[in-house]
Amino acid sequence: MSTKRLQIAAAGLGRMGKRHALNFLSRTPRAELVAAFSPDPVELQWGKQHLEPYGVTLYDDYDKMISQDGLEAVVIGTATSVHADEAIKAMGKNLHVLCEKPLSTDIEVCKQVVEAARKRPHLKVMCGFSRRFDESYRDAHQKYEQGLIGRPSIFRSQTCDKHDPSGFFVEYAAWSGGVFVDMSVHDIDLTLWFFGDEIIPKSISAHGITAVQPDLKRYNDYDNAVGIVEFHNGKIAYYYCSRMMAHGQEDVTEIIGTEGKLSVNSNPQTNLVNLYHSGGITREVPKDYYGRFEMAFVRESNEFTAACLDDTPLPLKLSNAVKAVQLGAWLQEALVTGRQIHFDEIGRRVERSHL
Amino acid sequence: MSTKRLQIAAAGLGRMGKRHALNFLSRTPRAELVAAFSPDPVELQWGKQHLEPYGVTLYDDYDKMISQDGLEAVVIGTATSVHADEAIKAMGKNLHVLCEKPLSTDIEVCKQVVEAARKRPHLKVMCGFSRRFDESYRDAHQKYEQGLIGRPSIFRSQTCDKHDPSGFFVEYAAWSGGVFVDMSVHDIDLTLWFFGDEIIPKSISAHGITAVQPDLKRYNDYDNAVGIVEFHNGKIAYYYCSRMMAHGQEDVTEIIGTEGKLSVNSNPQTNLVNLYHSGGITREVPKDYYGRFEMAFVRESNEFTAACLDDTPLPLKLSNAVKAVQLGAWLQEALVTGRQIHFDEIGRRVERSHL
Amino acid sequence: MSTKRLQIAAAGLGRMGKRHALNFLSRTPRAELVAAFSPDPVELQWGKQHLEPYGVTLYDDYDKMISQDGLEAVVIGTATSVHADEAIKAMGKNLHVLCEKPLSTDIEVCKQVVEAARKRPHLKVMCGFSRRFDESYRDAHQKYEQGLIGRPSIFRSQTCDKHDPSGFFVEYAAWSGGVFVDMSVHDIDLTLWFFGDEIIPKSISAHGITAVQPDLKRYNDYDNAVGIVEFHNGKIAYYYCSRMMAHGQEDVTEIIGTEGKLSVNSNPQTNLVNLYHSGGITREVPKDYYGRFEMAFVRESNEFTAACLDDTPLPLKLSNAVKAVQLGAWLQEALVTGRQIHFDEIGRRVERSHL
Amino acid sequence: MSTKRLQIAAAGLGRMGKRHALNFLSRTPRAELVAAFSPDPVELQWGKQHLEPYGVTLYDDYDKMISQDGLEAVVIGTATSVHADEAIKAMGKNLHVLCEKPLSTDIEVCKQVVEAARKRPHLKVMCGFSRRFDESYRDAHQKYEQGLIGRPSIFRSQTCDKHDPSGFFVEYAAWSGGVFVDMSVHDIDLTLWFFGDEIIPKSISAHGITAVQPDLKRYNDYDNAVGIVEFHNGKIAYYYCSRMMAHGQEDVTEIIGTEGKLSVNSNPQTNLVNLYHSGGITREVPKDYYGRFEMAFVRESNEFTAACLDDTPLPLKLSNAVKAVQLGAWLQEALVTGRQIHFDEIGRRVERSHL
Structure with missing residues (x-):
């Protein structure tokens, strides 16, 4: 070295x-x-x-x-x-x-x-894509590769931010690409990691609401959205993104296979402390993305550095970043237009009106 | 009395x-x-x-x-x-x-x-609808009615059965109405309970796969399906139903509001036992629906009996049962046809081709 | 039948x-x-x-x-x-x-x-002894009998009541036999169940305080006490009893063996609901003993009835009840006198002054 | 800076x-x-x-x-x-x-x-004392200082290592000072942090066994020990230390006050991953002390460095280290001799034979 x-x-x-x-x-x-x-x-x-x-x-x-x-x-x-x-x-x-x-x-x-x-x-x-460097996602991926859940079939992932009442994200929506591009792109990237980056979408649906920030509609955006991507190889990914959480950052992922399931962060927590009080037992939740993923960013810096110095492969392909944004953009389109989008088996977009 | x-x-x-x-x-x-x-x-x-x-x-x-x-x-x-x-x-x-x-x-x-x-x-x-009689759902509903989560906006609910490799459910699919009618109807009923039974759907999407039982396709059915119902009053419900769980019954519900979230069963467990062993810490999960909801059925019997004897109102309206099946049937239609379904503001079905 | x-x-x-x-x-x-x-x-x-x-x-x-x-x-x-x-x-x-x-x-x-x-x-x-009829304790005992934790060696058990500020338990202390007899007797009974009722104590220590109800001292009693019973066969049980919990009833047991550990109720909870709010994630805890063990009492009634009608053995021996009270009384004596108590290998009490 | x-x-x-x-x-x-x-x-x-x-x-x-x-x-x-x-x-x-x-x-x-x-x-x-630098203990201490649990009264803390069948710790026992000095000293240090370093012991009891490594007796040591320290100000700390855990490192602390309780690590876990499989739901546990406290050691290095460079106070007093070892040594003495140790109100050791 x-x-x-x-x-x-x-x-x-x-x-x-x-x-x-x-x-x-x-x-x-x-x-x-x-x-x-x-x-x-x-x-x-x-x-x-x-x-x-x-x-x-x-x-x-x-x-x-x-x-x-x-x-x-x-x-x-x-x-x-x-x-x-x-x-x-x-x-x-x-x-x-x-x-x-x-x-x-x-x-x-x-x-x-x-x-x-x-x-x-x-x-x-x-x-x-910082989650690729998070030790929990790494561990989940390793267990998946060991075959512990059989053939992965359903991927559920959510990116949910603590609500910021300042309205900052309204203006931000003007150029963010929309919630599926801005937020769910992490979940989509994880999908590519677990399902393989060669997967081809078959159909995409999405629905959204503006529950706390109606002004988002000006930018064709939403503060809560749910989307589904069905793939040609018999797999489904579905996503929830929200900027409305009262409790903090809650990014959860489940990879469901024919023989088991892996979950990451199904019990959100800031640390290992629980407070027992007259109202019950309470634990806190990270306030934001960095509170959850700080060490992943540190690991990202270190692994990038190592790859540069030692001329070793990077842990993720650049082309995935394009694919993730593309899927996010299609979800956003399905969300905004209120229409399902369809693709043929080699990934070309098709209209369904004639089907 | x-x-x-x-x-x-x-x-x-x-x-x-x-x-x-x-x-x-x-x-x-x-x-x-x-x-x-x-x-x-x-x-x-x-x-x-x-x-x-x-x-x-x-x-x-x-x-x-x-x-x-x-x-x-x-x-x-x-x-x-x-x-x-x-x-x-x-x-x-x-x-x-x-x-x-x-x-x-x-x-x-x-x-x-x-x-x-x-x-x-x-x-x-x-x-x-047995979940209405489950003490956890009752408690969640009571907390919701106390306003603890603000205005409810997103409803996530899943009904996931332990995989039965006997293939029993293939033949069953011939007359079950499909997974959304057979399984998700519980989740839909809960949606009506929390969102109000007057809600009117705006659009519906659904996607499904047959991951463990390809023969289901004979009956136009699926062993894993995800569906979204968007309502006209700015709310969304999304559902996952599966017959593929390796670990047991896992029925989870989240009601997400503008000021908080309620979850039911985000940590599935049979009882309060944990086994600590060389591979980690393990808890078991109910094997089936009755393992999770047995006491709800008992309460159902008792409350029905009380309503009959004392001539007091039943805890749920019969018309909801129709509405739940109707929504399930639409989800199933969206699933089977691969098309989004749309409704106008008074709930009449509309075609979107001309939009 | x-x-x-x-x-x-x-x-x-x-x-x-x-x-x-x-x-x-x-x-x-x-x-x-x-x-x-x-x-x-x-x-x-x-x-x-x-x-x-x-x-x-x-x-x-x-x-x-x-x-x-x-x-x-x-x-x-x-x-x-x-x-x-x-x-x-x-x-x-x-x-x-x-x-x-x-x-x-x-x-x-x-x-x-x-x-x-x-x-x-x-x-x-x-x-x-109602805990013997609780399904979680039953499950733990069954797992123990299957050998899942190897040779059991350490037994930790606590009976902790929600604080009742009425002071009811002060007068109650006059005739309750003291906290170890009144509260820990359940934990001691469980010890006999898991360690075997033939175990012979070797030495006993106990310490207590009156943190919330100083008047208890009038009756030589305490509102928080910790005691240890060491047995001649190389096992230890230790107990904590308290009447001071702010959050509710919290009865926890751990059976620690050479190859694993079983815990019962290490995550106290009233039901399967979690409330996510701006202060974190909160679950409630049973308010009292009956909130935790109601179904155990029901099972107790049913099993007692079955034993009477069918002339089948009872699930616990009457003599254990004496042994449990005896151990509780010795713990209470150790607590009140501030002295360790010792026993020889056939269970006869001995003085250590000459050792 | x-x-x-x-x-x-x-x-x-x-x-x-x-x-x-x-x-x-x-x-x-x-x-x-x-x-x-x-x-x-x-x-x-x-x-x-x-x-x-x-x-x-x-x-x-x-x-x-x-x-x-x-x-x-x-x-x-x-x-x-x-x-x-x-x-x-x-x-x-x-x-x-x-x-x-x-x-x-x-x-x-x-x-x-x-x-x-x-x-x-x-x-x-x-x-x-690395735990003082762990973010969970820091958070618990901060909550304690905010008065969230009222007056702290009972302190339960355990240091439990994964069993190392190599027998390494037998030879190690020759000069380790015994389990209470070697392992529980961390728990004792935490006691001083939460109860205040001025606390004076009133009486001490301890019991131990050799469940997995009988050779420890050669060095008057034990592989599992439980000890109680009662203090003159109406507080109790009790400790469990073990080298026998099958599942990994499990260091748990509870600080129980008149109005609440704080727990640290009551749900041990390596990371945020859960594996759902046919036997239930499993999470892993850190294998050793460093797996649990690595970041605390990093913080220790950084805070020590800052104190040296900026001439600011260290986060813990050197004299506490002596006090912690002293209490550990007394616990070890109580353990080895099978006698309770007593102290008067200014901390001088007294014999109880004449009481």
């Missing part, structure tokens, strides 16, 4: 960008965060306090940052709209790329990133 | 019929099982051993049984195909009726039973 | 007496409650309302009741102080006896009951 | 020593592991592979290591027998010290370390 440390830069110092920067700064032993970029003065000010003192050079120009001497990799945690462009530019500078999900909410743009990566096979380009 | 005991007869001594008979015989203090009927000599033989010694008169002719002097009520646990006919005949004899679900798998036939009951308002006629 | 019903009378219509009476009246199909006794006019008034209308003859004189023609058995749920006397009198009338625990808080008196029963081997005489 | 990194050396590269070294090497951003010592060639060989490449200087002489220029702190993870000596020597070199527990199994030696530290108040000297 080389003792050289991966020279990496962080693009974006917003909510997730900060976390990536800090994880590479101090929780990824084999990496060295050498640069960070943000177009936002407030975020740069944060960088001056928390990154600069440790030798991280700050930039307000992405292009300049990726031209820094000796740079080997970049972690992209900026707004979704610039993910693809920044990823492609970084590859142009011969840099490995870890890009926060999604590559884009536009499938064609996603495909451009994949294409760019295909041309530079020596580069490690990964779209960060 | 009267000390008179309700004179009741049991029709059918098959799997569920036996249970009803025994519950009225010895676990319903205010009732007295005085007669029982079965067309099946084997079942009658069982009755000779287990009922006759306690003063229960046995019949191989339903009409004769319901003509027995002094009879006040009948519990119907025969095959579904004769439920409606027997119920209507019993009402003709001025008997209260507790009928195992469903009244019929045919909506029109269901409606005839309701119509017959409407004409005899002094009779108590109930279709037994 | 005989269809004759056991003619039984209930002595005592206080809190537990009422429950026994009602269980024999209407939840024990093979028994017929024919008489009931209470010295208390208020309790008798309750009997007039709830028992007399069903053909139960009421008595304010115990001796008269047990002389009623045709009576076969009596269930004793009066004050502990008269248990033994009433049991012995009933045996004198050739009646089977189900006596609420304990037979007495005085070991010598307990022994007299056992002696009386020994002389009438045709009578079924049982002291009701 | 200074960006300077604490220059620290690791003494001992055995099982725990390696973990400390690696935690300071790569999971403690503000520290820099600059040196490591082991007297053992095999351990040094491990250091050559895993530490030297990252700039860590290796030593086979402790004295030389602590004389290295620029060194500021040392983490001691050697054999218990040299902890105290190494700690005192390090203080002599003006180094901060993080010492694995216990300082010594000999109380007098412990006190020497405390005395040495008292003379150098500018140095941070901490004995690592």
